[in-house]
Amino acid sequence: MSRPPTFVPPACARARVLETSRGAFAVLDALPGGGREVKGTAMLLPGYTGSKEDFIAMLEPLTVAGYRAVAVDGRGQYESDGPASQEAYAQDELARDVLAQAAALGGPVHLVGHSLGGQIARAAVLVDPRPFDTLALISSGPAHITPGQQNKVKLLSDALGTMDMAEVWEAMRALDPPEDADTDGEDLRRRWLRHNPSQLLATGRQLTVEPDRVDELAAVPLPKLVVSGERDDTWPVPLLDEMAVRLGAHRTVIAGAEHSPNTDRPAETADALIAFWGQY
Numbered sequence: 001m002s003r004p005p006t007f008v009p010p011a012c013a014r015a016r017v018l019e020t021s022r023g024a025f026a027v028l029d030a031l032p033g034g035g036r037e038v039k040g041t042a043m044l045l046p047g048y049t050g051s052k053e054d055f056i057a058m059l060e061p062l063t064v065a066g067y068r069a070v071a072v073d074g075r076g077q078y079e080s081d082g083p084a085s086q087e088a089y090a091q092d093e094l095a096r097d098v099l100a101q102a103a104a105l106g107g108p109v110h111l112v113g114h115s116l117g118g119q120i121a122r123a124a125v126l127v128d129p130r131p132f133d134t135l136a137l138i139s140s141g142p143a144h145i146t147p148g149q150q151n152k153v154k155l156l157s158d159a160l161g162t163m164d165m166a167e168v169w170e171a172m173r174a175l176d177p178p179e180d181a182d183t184d185g186e187d188l189r190r191r192w193l194r195h196n197p198s199q200l201l202a203t204g205r206q207l208t209v210e211p212d213r214v215d216e217l218a219a220v221p222l223p224k225l226v227v228s229g230e231r232d233d234t235w236p237v238p239l240l241d242e243m244a245v246r247l248g249a250h251r252t253v254i255a256g257a258e259h260s261p262n263t264d265r266p267a268e269t270a271d272a273l274i275a276f277w278g279q280y
Contacts, residue, residue, distance in 0.1 A: 001172075002046070002114075002260045004053040007187040010060040018072070020100040026079035028052050030059040030069045039066040040133060040277060041105055045098065046071070047115030047139075047260070048153075048203055051078035051191055054114060057266035058273075065274045067110070072101055074120070076199025078191050089202035095123035102131035110277055114138040114262055115234065116203055119210055122217055129220050134280055136225040136273055139259050141235025142243045143212040149234050153204040160197045169193065214246045224249035225276045229257030229264060250276055 009015060013030035032038055042062060044055045052071035062069040075097055076082025076089060087093075098120060102109050111132045113121030118140020125135055144150070159168045169192050173185070217224070226244035228237055230253055237253070244251040252272040257264035 001188065002050045002054045002263050003188065004051075004263050005057050005266070007053050007056070007191075009056055012063045013056075013059045013069075018070070018101060018104055020097070020104040022097050022100040023075065024080070025075070025097070025101060026052065026073040028056065028059065028071045030063045030071075032063045032066050032068065036066060038068050040110055041068040041070065041107075042110040042112055042273070042277075043098075043102060043105060044069060044071040045074065045111075045113040045117030045121055046077065047117050048207060049192070049195065049200065050114065050117070053078075053187075053191070054260065055262055055266075058262055058270040061267055061270040062274065065270075067274070067277065070105060070109075074098075074117075074199075076196035078194050082196040082199050084196070084198050086198045086202040089199045091120065091123050091206055092127070094120045094203075095127050098124035099128055099131055107131040108133045110134045110136070110273075112136040112138065112273065113140055114260065115140050116207060119206070122213060125220055125222060126213065126216055129222050132222060134223045134225070134277060135217075136227060136276065137249075138227045138262055138269070139229065139232055139234065139240075141239055142214045142246075144210045145207045145234050146236070150208045153208055157201055157204050160201055165193050165195070165197060214243055218247045223276075223280050225252065225272070226250070227252045227254065227261060227269060227272055229254050229259060229261045231258045234259050252276075 013028045018025045018027045046054045052073050055071040059069050073080035111121050118137040226249045228240045254261040254265045254268050261269045
C-alpha cells in the first residue's frame with residue numbers, strides 16, 4: 001500500500017470535483033501561482049489501493065516549474081464514487097474515464113500513471129492517443145505483476161469475499177512490519193474504507209492477468225518515459241529497463257525509491273517528469 005507523506009494538499013492545490021461526460025471524479029487541482037504562464041497540464045493516475053494523495057508531495061514542485069497538475073481518484077477510488085458491479089471497472093471502462101477526464105481538463109495533457117494507473121493510462125492511449133502530449137509510466141510494467149504480488153492480490157480478494165472493509169483493514173494492519181504500524185494510520189484507514197470493494201476486486205484481477213501490450217504502445221507516436229525506483233517487487237527493475245528499450249522511451253531510475261517513487265522520493269520524481277516534459 002502506498003503511504004503518502006501527508007493527506008493535506010499544499011496551498012497551490014484545491015480539492016474539487018471534476019465533472020465529465022462519464023461522471024464526477026474527485027481531484028486535487030494544482031496551479032502555478034503569481035500569474036505565471038502555464039506550460040502544460042499533467043494528469044496523474046494513482047495505483048492499486050492508492051489515491052490522488054499519492055501525488056500530493058509532487059504538486060508544489062510541478063507547479064513551481066510552471067505546470068498545472070491534476071491528481072485524480074478513478075471511479076471507486078477513495079473520494080470518487082463507483083457502482084457495485086465489478087463489470088463497471090473493466091479496463092476499457094476505466095480507460096474511457098481517463099479520456100473523459102482529459103477532455104474535461106481541456107486537453108491535451110501530459111498523462112502520468114503509477115502502477116495500476118500506468119496500465120490504465122496505457123489502455124487509454126491505445127484507445128485514443130490524441131488527448132495526450134506525452135505518457136509517463138511510473139513503476140508500471142509490461143504485463144501482469146510478479147507471482148509473489150499475484151499471491152498477495154489473491155489473499156486480499158479472498159478476504160474481500162468474506163469480510164467487510166473494516167475487518168480487512170484490521171487484518172492487513174496486523175501483518176504490517178512494526179515500523180509501519182502507526183504511520184498515518186487514521187488517514188490510510190479512512191482512505192481504505194472509502195474504496196469500493198468491487199473496484200479492488202476487478203482491478204486486482206486485471207493486475208494478475210494483464211497481457212504484454214508493449215509493442216502496441218510502441219507503435220503509438222507519443223513521447224514516453226519510464227520511471228521506477230531502484231528496487232521493485234511488483235515489476236522487477238530489469239523488466240522495466242527492457243520495457244523502456246522496447247518502447248523507445250526515456251528512462252529514469254530514482255535512487256532510494258522502491259515501488260512508489262512518487263511517495264518515496266517525490267521531489268526527484270517531479271524533477272524527472274519536468275525534465276521529460278521540457279523536451280516536448
